[in-house]
Amino acid sequence: MLEVPNINSKDAKLKKLIYDVDESLFYEDSYSNEEFEHLCVCSGGTTSSCAKNGFTTLDLRKNYNKIHLDRKTNLVTIGGGVIMGDLLNHLQKHNRSFPIGLSKLPGAGYILTGGVSPLSRAYGLAIDNIESIKGFLGNGTFISLKKNQINPEKQLILEAIKGAAPFFSIITEIELKTIQSNPIMVIEGFVNLNELSEIIKLSEEFPENISLQWIYAQKIYIYIFAELNNLEDKSTEENLMLLEKFPALEKQFYENFNKINFFPKELNLYELNANNHSEVISLLGEDLKNDIPIFIKCLSEIMENKPNNSCYIASQQLGGKTKKLNHGASFFVHRKSTWKPWIYASWKKNDLQEKEVALEWIYKSWSKLKRFYPNIHLAQLHNHLNSHEEEITLAFGNRMNELKTLKNIFDPQGILPPL
Ligand SMILES: Cc1cc2nc3c(=O)[nH]c(=O)nc-3n(C[C@H](O)[C@H](O)[C@H](O)COP(=O)(O)OP(=O)(O)OC[C@H]3O[C@@H](n4cnc5c(N)ncnc54)[C@H](O)[C@@H]3O)c2cc1C
Structure with a gap:
C-alpha cells in the first residue's frame, strides 16, 4: 500500500x-x-x-525531496519527489515564490506536465521556469540538461521533458527560476450562471496579473486572483472595481500566495468521500468571446445530467505570458490556450456500475465541451482508460511523432507509461 x-x-x-x-x-x-x-x-x-x-x-x-535556494541567483533546486506546498513554504522564508497550481499537494508531476498557475498569465507555465534538469531516460541513461547549454539532440529531449517527461524519463532534480513574493488580493464567492457569464466576459479583458478560476459543483464558486506587484498600477484597480457590482463577492488580502487555500473543504463545494475513486480530464481552449452564452447553456445542460454530487466542472485561466514562446519550445503545444477547464467525476470505489455511469458522464461532457475547448492538457495519464489515445493526440498535436520517436529511442522496452 x-x-x-x-x-x-x-x-x-x-x-x-x-x-x-x-x-x-x-x-x-x-x-x-x-x-x-x-x-x-x-x-x-x-x-x-x-x-x-x-x-x-x-x-x-523519500530520497528525492531536497529543496535548495541559491540566494545569489534566486534559482531553486528541487528533488523529483518534492510537493508544491513544501516548495512554496521553503521559498517564502526568503520572500520568494513560484507559480504553483490551485493545490499545494501535487508534486513534480505538476511541473513536468506543464503547470498552470493563477500566476501563469504573468510568469508563464511551470515548465517555462525550468533552468535545468537531471534524471534518467527509460533506457537507464543518466541525463543532465541545462537550458541554452546543450546540442540539438539534447535540446529536443529537454523540450519533450517540458510537457511529456512521464513517457520516457524519470526526473530526479529540477532547477527552477523563482519570483519575488508579492501580496495577493482574492475576490471570491458564490455566483449564479448569469453572473458567471458576465464575469467570464470581464476576465477575458483582464491584465496579466489577474486571473479567474471557477468551479461549478452544487453551486458556482469563483476566485479572482490579483497579484499586487505594483501599487501604482491603475489597471488592476479599474478591473477589480468592475467586480463590485456582484454583491456576494468578497475581497480578501493575502500577504503571499501560500496563505491562500483554493476550494477548501469548509465551503462544501462538492461531496468529498474517502471511499470514492475518481478520474479527471483537463481540456484547453481559447477565449470564448461571443460564445459565452452558448457555453453557459451547454455548461448548465452538463450539470443537469451529472450522476452524483461529487461531480463537477471547473476552469482556470491562462494566457498572457503562457502564449509567448520566448521561454523556449516545449511539448505543451497549445500555446494559444487561455482556458483550462477540467471535468471531475467520482464513484463508490467498488461500484463498477456507478463507475461506468460516472465515466460516461465525463466523456459526454468532454464531447459537448470540445467545440469550445478542443485540446487536452495531459496533467493526468489515462493509459488505463479508453480515452488515452485520443487524449495524447489532442495533447501533443504536431509534436506527437517526435514524442513517439523519443519514446522508441529512449524507452525501447516500455519501462515507463505507454504512449
Ligand atoms: C487538488 C489538485 C489541484 C490541481 N491543480 C492544478 C493546477 O492548478 N494546475 C495544473 O496544471 N495542474 C493541477 N493539478 C494537476 C496536477 O498538477 C497533475 O495531475 C500532476 O501530474 C500531479 O503530479 P503529482 O506529482 O502530484 O502526481 P503523481 O501521481 O505522483 O504523478 C503523476 C505522474 O506524473 C509522472 N511523474 C511525476 N513525477 C515524475 C518525475 N519526477 N519524473 C518523471 N515522471 C514523473 C508519473 O508518470 C506519475 O505517474 C491539480 C491536481 C490536484 C489533485
Whole structure:
C-alpha cells in the first residue's frame, strides 16, 4: 500500500515499492510486455497513475525531496519527489515564490506536465521556469540538461521533458527560476450562471496579473486572483472595481500566495468521500468571446445530467505570458490556450456500475465541451482508460511523432507509461 492523496492509487495492491533509481529498474525482464506492465512513478501521488494493482511503484518522495535556494541567483533546486506546498513554504522564508497550481499537494508531476498557475498569465507555465534538469531516460541513461547549454539532440529531449517527461524519463532534480513574493488580493464567492457569464466576459479583458478560476459543483464558486506587484498600477484597480457590482463577492488580502487555500473543504463545494475513486480530464481552449452564452447553456445542460454530487466542472485561466514562446519550445503545444477547464467525476470505489455511469458522464461532457475547448492538457495519464489515445493526440498535436520517436529511442522496452 502507498500512502498518497489519490485514493485509486492508495488502494492499489502493488507488486513492489522502490525508493531509488538504480540499475535493476532498467532490467529487461522486470516488466512484462504482454500485460502492458510498466513502472509507475510517484511524486506528489495525486493522480490515479502513480500506483496500480500488480505494478511496481518508484516513490520519489523519500530520497528525492531536497529543496535548495541559491540566494545569489534566486534559482531553486528541487528533488523529483518534492510537493508544491513544501516548495512554496521553503521559498517564502526568503520572500520568494513560484507559480504553483490551485493545490499545494501535487508534486513534480505538476511541473513536468506543464503547470498552470493563477500566476501563469504573468510568469508563464511551470515548465517555462525550468533552468535545468537531471534524471534518467527509460533506457537507464543518466541525463543532465541545462537550458541554452546543450546540442540539438539534447535540446529536443529537454523540450519533450517540458510537457511529456512521464513517457520516457524519470526526473530526479529540477532547477527552477523563482519570483519575488508579492501580496495577493482574492475576490471570491458564490455566483449564479448569469453572473458567471458576465464575469467570464470581464476576465477575458483582464491584465496579466489577474486571473479567474471557477468551479461549478452544487453551486458556482469563483476566485479572482490579483497579484499586487505594483501599487501604482491603475489597471488592476479599474478591473477589480468592475467586480463590485456582484454583491456576494468578497475581497480578501493575502500577504503571499501560500496563505491562500483554493476550494477548501469548509465551503462544501462538492461531496468529498474517502471511499470514492475518481478520474479527471483537463481540456484547453481559447477565449470564448461571443460564445459565452452558448457555453453557459451547454455548461448548465452538463450539470443537469451529472450522476452524483461529487461531480463537477471547473476552469482556470491562462494566457498572457503562457502564449509567448520566448521561454523556449516545449511539448505543451497549445500555446494559444487561455482556458483550462477540467471535468471531475467520482464513484463508490467498488461500484463498477456507478463507475461506468460516472465515466460516461465525463466523456459526454468532454464531447459537448470540445467545440469550445478542443485540446487536452495531459496533467493526468489515462493509459488505463479508453480515452488515452485520443487524449495524447489532442495533447501533443504536431509534436506527437517526435514524442513517439523519443519514446522508441529512449524507452525501447516500455519501462515507463505507454504512449
Ligand atoms: C487538488 C489538485 C489541484 C490541481 N491543480 C492544478 C493546477 O492548478 N494546475 C495544473 O496544471 N495542474 C493541477 N493539478 C494537476 C496536477 O498538477 C497533475 O495531475 C500532476 O501530474 C500531479 O503530479 P503529482 O506529482 O502530484 O502526481 P503523481 O501521481 O505522483 O504523478 C503523476 C505522474 O506524473 C509522472 N511523474 C511525476 N513525477 C515524475 C518525475 N519526477 N519524473 C518523471 N515522471 C514523473 C508519473 O508518470 C506519475 O505517474 C491539480 C491536481 C490536484 C489533485
